[in-house]
Amino acid sequence: MAGSGTAHLRDDPDVLIRVENMVVEFSIPGGTVHAVSDVSFDLVEGETLGIVGESGCGKSTTARAVIQLPKPTSGTVSYQGRDLTALGNEEMRKIRPDVQMIFQDPISSLNPRRTVHDIISEGLRVWGGRGVWSEERIEELMEAVGIDPRYSERKPHQFSGGQCQRISIARALVLDPKVIICDEPVSALDVSVQAQILNLLEDMKERYGVSLIFISHDLSVVKNVSDRVMVMYMGKVCEIAQSDELFDHPVHHYTRALMSAIPGAQVTGQADLLEGELPSAIEPPSGCRFRTRCPKATEHCRVEEPQVREVSPGHWVACHFPHERD
Numbered sequence: 001m002a003g004s005g006t007a008h009l010r011d012d013p014d015v016l017i018r019v020e021n022m023v024v025e026f027s028i029p030g031g032t033v034h035a036v037s038d039v040s041f042d043l044v045e046g047e048t049l050g051i052v053g054e055s056g057c058g059k060s061t062t063a064r065a066v067i068q069l070p071k072p073t074s075g076t077v078s079y080q081g082r083d084l085t086a087l088g089n090e091e092m093r094k095i096r097p098d099v100q101m102i103f104q105d106p107i108s109s110l111n112p113r114r115t116v117h118d119i120i121s122e123g124l125r126v127w128g129g130r131g132v133w134s135e136e137r138i139e140e141l142m143e144a145v146g147i148d149p150r151y152s153e154r155k156p157h158q159f160s161g162g163q164c165q166r167i168s169i170a171r172a173l174v175l176d177p178k179v180i181i182c183d184e185p186v187s188a189l190d191v192s193v194q195a196q197i198l199n200l201l202e203d204m205k206e207r208y209g210v211s212l213i214f215i216s217h218d219l220s221v222v223k224n225v226s227d228r229v230m231v232m233y234m235g236k237v238c239e240i241a242q243s244d245e246l247f248d249h250p251v252h253h254y255t256r257a258l259m260s261a262i263p264g265a266q267v268t269g270q271a272d273l274l275e276g277e278l279p280s281a282i283e284p285p286s287g288c289r290f291r292t293r294c295p296k297a298t299e300h301c302r303v304e305e306p307q308v309r310e311v312s313p314g315h316w317v318a319c320h321f322p323h324e325r326d
């Protein structure tokens with residue numbers, strides 16, 4: 001888009017999360033930040049949805065608003081058919097264990113004064129959740145994520161970044177969640193460690209039957225872990241498709257520009273190069289928000305916002321003049 005629309009939402013009984021027309025705005029002294037503007041997507045049980053886009057496009061805000069931190073300015077977020085935006089704090093508390101988050105900086109997201117054992121078990125004490133409290137369960141999870149249970153009395157600073165991210169994953173899993181939202185989970189790690197953590201997430205997904213929302217600014221990371229990928233630009237959805245389809249046949253000019261920037265990537269047809277600065281999120285461009293940087297923009301793009309439409313089965317784009325699917 002960058003545009004709007006809900007035509008791509010699926011009518012599937014296995015839909016776990018359905019985000020519809022979500023808007024998140026922040027009031028700041030200079031005006032209103034339009035962080036997420038009419039975004040819709042869904043997540044089906046067992047699926048990994050990748051969300052990708054440049055820094056500041058609203059990925060983290062989208063993720064946090066799913067768990068109602070902050071509550072969206074408007075729109076709905078349904079989990080298993082219940083609209084979370086309409087729930088009070090007490091009802092939300094019962095659902096919170098089901099949807100866990102893992103963050104970018106593993107070391108600072110763990111309490112430095114707590115032992116690993118306390119960090120992993122804390123969620124059970126705070127939230128209850130469906131997870132069964134037992135020492136065996138903590139030990140099993142430590143082993144599952146590759147941390148020796150003999151180190152359970154150590155503190156985060158005694159572990160590497162990669163090991164801390166393993167501990168974060170155990171902490172999320174202890175509540176027996178249905179969904180884990182991973183916000184740039186490997187961006188702060190060395191490349192060699194990134195692959196290990198991505199493999200671990202895949203293993204945990206299979207073993208514990210969780211579904212994932214996987215956020216990254218790095219297309220090549222998202223490609224390998226996602227079943228479907230949603231590309232965002234300035235708080236809007238540009239394109240959404242099965243991962244292979246999106247990477248083999250990108251049609252949105254922003255997606256194509258992102259792909260052209262990956263070293264060694266092959267984008268058929270003329271490459272769209274990303275030029276110019278990201279506009280202000282306080283005064284986003286009219287019509288298509290990508291128009292100020294789009295090589296194919298016309299007057300029409302200035303006055304009318306594109307809506308998502310299907311270019312091939314399951315492949316959706318919000319662009320008035322998309323690249324022809326080849």
Ligand SMILES: Nc1ncnc2c1ncn2[C@@H]1O[C@H](COP(=O)(O)OP(=O)(O)OP(=O)(O)O)[C@@H](O)[C@H]1O
Pocket residue numbers: 026028033034035053054055056057058059060061062217281
């Ligand atoms: N609490 C807040 N108050 C004001 N503005 C905010 C707040 N949180 C986020 N923003 C703004 O909202 C927009 C989206 O930010 P967000 O952190 O969601 O982007 P992102 O895609 O996760 O970026 P990154 O890749 O850098 O993590 C940005 O313009 C950001 O400055």
Ligand code: SF4
Pocket residue numbers: 001002252253254288289290291292294295296297298301306318319320321322
């Ligand atoms: S062609 Fe127009 S609608 Fe499509 S991405 Fe470019 S500016 Fe947006």
Ligand SMILES: [Mg+2]
Pocket residue numbers: 059060061183184
């Ligand atoms: Mg972020």
